[in-house]
Amino acid sequence: MNEWLVIAGIACHAFSGVPGLFMRRDTAGGQRLALGLSVLGSALGMAVALAAFWAPTQSIAFIRLDALAAIFLIPIFWVSALGSIYGLEYWPQMKYPENGRKLRLFYGLVTAGLAGIAVSANSILFLFFWEVMALGAFFLVTTEDHEREVRDAGILYLVSTHFSTLCLFALFAIWHLVTGTFALGPLPPGAVTPTMATVIFILLLVAFGIKAGLMPFHVWLPGAHAAAPSHVSALMSGVLIKIGIYGLARMVSWLPDPPVWWGGLLLVLGTVSGILGVVFALGQHDLKRLLAYHSIENIGIIVMGLGLAMVGRSLQVSTWIVLGLAGALLHVWNHGLFKSLLFLSAGSVVHSTHTRSIDKLGGLAAAMPLTALFFAIGAVAICGLPPLNGFVSELLIYLGLFRTLGLGTEPSWGVAAFSAALLAMIGALAVACFVKAFGAIFLGSARSDSAREAHESGRAITGPMFALALCCLVIGLFPRLVCPLLQQGVAVWIPSYDGQLPSLAMMAPMGWISVVGLTLVGLLLAIGALWGLRLRRSRVGAAGTWDCGYAAPSPHMQYTASSFAQMLGVFFVWVLRPQVHASGKQTVFPGPAHFRSHVMDVVLDEILRPLYQVGVRITTAFRYFQGGNIHAYLAYIVIFLILLLLWK
Amino acid sequence: MNKFIDPILVLVLLLNFVVLGASRMRTLIQAVALQGILLGILIALAHGSLMVWVALMALVTILLKGVVIPRMLFDAIRDVVIRREVEPLVGFIASLFLGAVGTGLALLFSQTLPIARSDMGSLIVPAALSTVLTGFLMLTTRTKAITQVVGYLILENGVFIFGMLLMEAIPFLVELGVLLDLFVAIFVMGIIIHKISREFSSVSTRMLSELKE
Numbered sequence: 136m137n138e139w140l141v142i143a144g145i146a147c148h149a150f151s152g153v154p155g156l157f158m159r160r161d162t163a164g165g166q167r168l169a170l171g172l173s174v175l176g177s178a179l180g181m182a183v184a185l186a187a188f189w190a191p192t193q194s195i196a197f198i199r200l201d202a203l204a205a206i207f208l209i210p211i212f213w214v215s216a217l218g219s220i221y222g223l224e225y226w227p228q229m230k231y232p233e234n235g236r237k238l239r240l241f242y243g244l245v246t247a248g249l250a251g252i253a254v255s256a257n258s259i260l261f262l263f264f265w266e267v268m269a270l271g272a273f274f275l276v277t278t279e280d281h282e283r284e285v286r287d288a289g290i291l292y293l294v295s296t297h298f299s300t301l302c303l304f305a306l307f308a309i310w311h312l313v314t315g316t317f318a319l320g321p322l323p324p325g326a327v328t329p330t331m332a333t334v335i336f337i338l339l340l341v342a343f344g345i346k347a348g349l350m351p352f353h354v355w356l357p358g359a360h361a362a363a364p365s366h367v368s369a370l371m372s373g374v375l376i377k378i379g380i381y382g383l384a385r386m387v388s389w390l391p392d393p394p395v396w397w398g399g400l401l402l403v404l405g406t407v408s409g410i411l412g413v414v415f416a417l418g419q420h421d422l423k424r425l426l427a428y429h430s431i432e433n434i435g436i437i438v439m440g441l442g443l444a445m446v447g448r449s450l451q452v453s454t455w456i457v458l459g460l461a462g463a464l465l466h467v468w469n470h471g472l473f474k475s476l477l478f479l480s481a482g483s484v485v486h487s488t489h490t491r492s493i494d495k496l497g498g499l500a501a502a503m504p505l506t507a508l509f510f511a512i513g514a515v516a517i518c519g520l521p522p523l524n525g526f527v528s529e530l531l532i533y534l535g536l537f538r539t540l541g542l543g544t545e546p547s548w549g550v551a552a553f554s555a556a557l558l559a560m561i562g563a564l565a566v567a568c569f570v571k572a573f574g575a576i577f578l579g580s581a582r583s584d585s586a587r588e589a590h591e592s593g594r595a596i597t598g599p600m601f602a603l604a605l606c607c608l609v610i611g612l613f614p615r616l617v618c619p620l621l622q623q624g625v626a627v628w629i630p631s632y633d634g635q636l637p638s639l640a641m642m643a644p645m646g647w648i649s650v651v652g653l654t655l656v657g658l659l660l661a662i663g664a665l666w667g668l669r670l671r672r673s674r675v676g677a678a679g680t681w682d683c684g685y686a687a688p689s690p691h692m693q694y695t696a697s698s699f700a701q702m703l704g705v706f707f708v709w710v711l712r713p714q715v716h717a718s719g720k721q722t723v724f725p726g727p728a729h730f731r732s733h734v735m736d737v738v739l740d741e742i743l744r745p746l747y748q749v750g751v752r753i754t755t756a757f758r759y760f761q762g763g764n765i766h767a768y769l770a771y772i773v774i775f776l777i778l779l780l781l782w783k
Numbered sequence: 784m785n786k787f788i789d790p791i792l793v794l795v796l797l798l799n800f801v802v803l804g805a806s807r808m809r810t811l812i813q814a815v816a817l818q819g820i821l822l823g824i825l826i827a828l829a830h831g832s833l834m835v836w837v838a839l840m841a842l843v844t845i846l847l848k849g850v851v852i853p854r855m856l857f858d859a860i861r862d863v864v865i866r867r868e869v870e871p872l873v874g875f876i877a878s879l880f881l882g883a884v885g886t887g888l889a890l891l892f893s894q895t896l897p898i899a900r901s902d903m904g905s906l907i908v909p910a911a912l913s914t915v916l917t918g919f920l921m922l923t924t925r926t927k928a929i930t931q932v933v934g935y936l937i938l939e940n941g942v943f944i945f946g947m948l949l950m951e952a953i954p955f956l957v958e959l960g961v962l963l964d965l966f967v968a969i970f971v972m973g974i975i976i977h978k979i980s981r982e983f984s985s986v987s988t989r990m991l992s993e994l995k996e
Contacts, residue, residue, distance in 0.1 A: 766926070773920070
């Protein structure tokens, strides 16, 4: 019964954009219908997913609805429905008659594909939904396909996602070879040889790593997230890349007897991804690219948790499994919430100022107080600071990593504890990055006319942001609420575990988190109230900042995104490799000078592109054979036919 | 097997060489028409008994391959006003030589292909392979769209002869499939010729390479 409901929910999303196709381009009816279907589908889906935590069912052979699927289904449906509401104002049909219908059609299809992947228990069905999701996302990224930059990002995404699909095809072919069935499920111990298991692991790491945007497979991610409309970026960053995590977590749980290096490799990749993601984010000038690199960072954190759980599984330490995996799963939710919130806030800024360049913004807090508040909430959450949700999931991963030191009677695998130190560094760098972004965008004074004329967005935009911010706060303040859900998810992940899994609520100080969080909120409110009182009592005058005697200060003399991050940029110059274009001499009476810096993506621009060039050079020789001459093509067929007949 | 089958297949083979050596478009089409009529007769003979549907099948084949399609081709020649005749990329002598090599290879292959023992002695397999190769040769070495159509026709004739082997087992299916295939090919090519001559005022497929990529 529940399966049919979730199928109905998926169908609602899949067809949400269809009625609009038959309506006139310049009417708003289609988008209201799409919104209605999307909300209906999400309500159905979330209700069923919640029920699945306590009553997992599999009455239809190819649909599996259990706690792990439900953990991923809930953010998919939640973020997608909120995005649909957001789209009403952000991408109204009346304003974008040429691509509004396409956007909504593929938005619904991508949501349906994502939800379908999460419930598939059959590799063919999995691949089907995977392609619906992957191709739908391509059309979402290329919504504004009249712009060259967007087309380039779209093609890069398409190539990456096809490579991922190719790996999946190989993966499922091997899976079928090993199990003799297309059904997906846990393999019994000894079902695969260690070599075969390693091949499967590498394939699924690459396939799902590309989709998740794990370094070094992240090349498509920044461009695609920046090019897509903001609610699409929110959907992609919030939930689409998580489906890669879902695939990875789900499939590794089915492989029996994982060697310990699998978990170790995940831990290393996660740490590298986390550090480099945030470092690259520091170097960005484009708000949405900056957020996209933070997605890579957070995927890294999630993979760290997953890696820890894998290590725990190999070494039979239940506490590492529970803390690592619960941290990873909670971070999936949390990142889905706060990253969507941040992208929606960024969209609100773009909607109002028509630019994504941080260096053209400034002083928006006065014009857009709600957007500024929600962006700040998202920023605090993504930095992993209390009292918001990012803190809780990162704390779980910290606790798990510290336990690898071998406290008390537990075994130790101390190298993992290095990740804890690096995780702390990630958090610190993220704070620096968001101080930079928030400061440059919302504080100071406007650096361009468009920023000066900014205005607050309407309710359809701020409403979904409010809902997401509220979720962040609730999870951050009352993490005990999600504990049982996470516990169920962990239990599904490791069904074969002999001993009873330790309780998450016993190991993590969930009660203390609430106490500290509530105290912090109370303190903040008290300070805010006192400050407000003070401001009201005393006179507030406006005056210029002291300008060192320079007579003509301009907003351009403020710290920019790159000057703020300059010191950290120098630290990481070995990986950032910024391209600096500077002109003008520093003399006693300096003339006009220019400075421009641009950070490339190391993996894409310094590894993949040169490799591609080499490939092109080699394959150019073969272009002779593809001369466009029909007669030549037919001759190839004859020659091949004769060769085939001669053979044997 | 009927004793008349092999002599007719020899005629078909000879017609292949006529096609390869023909420099005039009319000869070409006439040869293909004759080949089609021979194939129709072949159906009737191959089945042995003259049942109603066999006769009908043979009649339809003769009508289509021997009358209707050649008629269409003649009309096409008239409509697009072909100034020069067959334009070969490879000379006629060379074509004939290649055709001879192809026929030789076909005879060679017929010995090695895994086919039923009862069919070993007959000329069906070599004739079929040789005709297919001739069709390919036409397709690769002639530039006009009409000669391409003729090439496809000969190719189909080759496949048709191959179908004779299956006459006993699944006769109707083979016939229907082949005829349908052929009809579609002609239909498509007819449209293409029409379009090409209208759009580019030329019926040479060499110009098609302008469309690459």
